[in-house]
Amino acid sequence: MTGRIEPMVGRYVHVEIDGTPHRIYFEEAGQGIPLVCLHTAGSDGRQWRHLLADEEFTRYFRIIAFDMPWHGKSNPPASWDGTEYQLTTARYTQTIRAFCAALDLDKPVVMGCSIGGRIVLNLAIDHASEFRALVGLEAADFQAPWYDTTWLNRPDVHGGEVCAALVSGLVAPQSPAEARMETLWAYKQGGPGVFKGDLYFYRVDGDLRGRTKAIDTSVCPLYLLTGEYDFSCMPEDTVRTAAEISGVEVTVMEQVGHFPMSENPMQFRRYIAPVLEKIRQKKF
Amino acid sequence: MKKSDPVSEAFARLAMLLERDAALIQRGRFLDVDCLLGSTEQAFHISIRAGRIIDTAPAPVLMRSWRFAYRATPQAWTAFWQPLPKAGWHDLLSLTKRGEAMLEGDIQPFITNLQYFKDLLALPRMSGGAR
Numbered sequence: 001m002t003g004r005i006e007p008m009v010g011r012y013v014h015v016e017i018d019g020t021p022h023r024i025y026f027e028e029a030g031q032g033i034p035l036v037c038l039h040t041a042g043s044d045g046r047q048w049r050h051l052l053a054d055e056e057f058t059r060y061f062r063i064i065a066f067d068m069p070w071h072g073k074s075n076p077p078a079s080w081d082g083t084e085y086q087l088t089t090a091r092y093t094q095t096i097r098a099f100c101a102a103l104d105l106d107k108p109v110v111m112g113c114s115i116g117g118r119i120v121l122n123l124a125i126d127h128a129s130e131f132r133a134l135v136g137l138e139a140a141d142f143q144a145p146w147y148d149t150t151w152l153n154r155p156d157v158h159g160g161e162v163c164a165a166l167v168s169g170l171v172a173p174q175s176p177a178e179a180r181m182e183t184l185w186a187y188k189q190g191g192p193g194v195f196k197g198d199l200y201f202y203r204v205d206g207d208l209r210g211r212t213k214a215i216d217t218s219v220c221p222l223y224l225l226t227g228e229y230d231f232s233c234m235p236e237d238t239v240r241t242a243a244e245i246s247g248v249e250v251t252v253m254e255q256v257g258h259f260p261m262s263e264n265p266m267q268f269r270r271y272i273a274p275v276l277e278k279i280r281q282k283k284f
Numbered sequence: 285m286k287k288s289d290p291v292s293e294a295f296a297r298l299a300m301l302l303e304r305d306a307a308l309i310q311r312g313r314f315l316d317v318d319c320l321l322g323s324t325e326q327a328f329h330i331s332i333r334a335g336r337i338i339d340t341a342p343a344p345v346l347m348r349s350w351r352f353a354y355r356a357t358p359q360a361w362t363a364f365w366q367p368l369p370k371a372g373w374h375d376l377l378s379l380t381k382r383g384e385a386m387l388e389g390d391i392q393p394f395i396t397n398l399q400y401f402k403d404l405l406a407l408p409r410m411s412g413g414a415r
Contacts, residue, residue, distance in 0.1 A: 174368070
């Protein structure tokens with residue numbers, strides 16, 4: 001073979017979530033500490049492809065990115081009857097824990113972005129002892145809404161176009177054009193109502209204000225990193241959240257927005273490399 | 285503020301800037317709308333047909349209606365049109381979120397053509413902003 005082949009390998013794992021069988025697609029690369037990566041609402045695991053291809057990280061981490069059900073190559077469950085998709089805190093938490101259990105991961109690190117960052121906080125509140133460390137990107141206990149999500153799924157508005165156009169402003173102007181394009185492309189490809197259904201968790205069901213005080217970072221270290229150009233989860237949202245959590249480490253990332261790992265992988269690398277190194281060095 | 289302020293001058297140039305951008309016109313090819321765009325000090329009735337601006341008239345125009353309005357403070361437009369806008373001043377909806385812009389009326393055509401309007405209203409950024 002003469003073509004350049006990237007190191008990540010994609011497979012499917014069958015997982016029961018809340019008693020329902022799901023066929024979950026995931027990609028992985030590397031060996032060592034399991035590091036499970038959660039994509040943003042309305043997108044899929046492709047957002048993590050640069051991390052999965054980074055040999056500096058895969059030398060010490062088994063990096064795994066899965067597509068949530070209804071996203072990417074993880075179809076809705078076979079039993080789905082077409083009723084409105086709505087992600088809840090309980091369902092999201094079950095999905096992550098069931099996926100980790102299905103792969104027999106031993107105290108994985110979980111890193112999530114946006115809704116993935118929010119659910120990481122919930123994992124820290126309720127299930128900290130199951131994880132080696134937790135990393136929330138663009139994470140806060142709550143943030144003020146800035147648009148009406150009903151526009152995301154209605155027959156007179158193109159869902160792919162509007163989802164991408166809405167989030168396009170969350171990409172920092174410094175991000176490379178090709179990475180911006182690729183980040184938005186995933187939004188153009190999402191199934192009807194899926195982004196909206198994810199935001200049910202974000203906007204309605206997953207308000208963690210008042211609950212984050214329960215996070216004990218001595219049980220599981222927590223790192224929060226937010227891009228300065230993210231006006232959805234603004235740096236002040238993350239800083240406000242962190243003020244309630246003893247021992248959390250907070251970083252505001254310059255020149256990135258809401259999608260650090262996909263909109264500007266090189267800039268993100270500068271910030272995530274020291275976090276992963278700390279996690280690697282920590283004795284458990 | 286007079287109609288000759290730098291922000292208003294940028295809006296007056298919008299049709300000309302759009303004519304230079306064939307791809308943006310193509311993106312808006314299904315769009316016909318009469319809207320109100322501009323600053324909170326001076327807005328413009330802008331008529332768009334098949335993605336082209338065919339008329340720009342400073343408001344008020346007697347009894348002229350509009351479908352939706354997007355108006356931002358002069359300060360917001362000046363910041364938005366910087367070559368590298370600061371965080372929070374870089375997107376039409378970051379401006380509404382921070383209370384520096386207002387989106388009013390029947391916003392269906394705005395939302396349906398959201399990237400078109402984002403790109404249209406960013407055109408002055410590439411040509412010197414509010415000069």
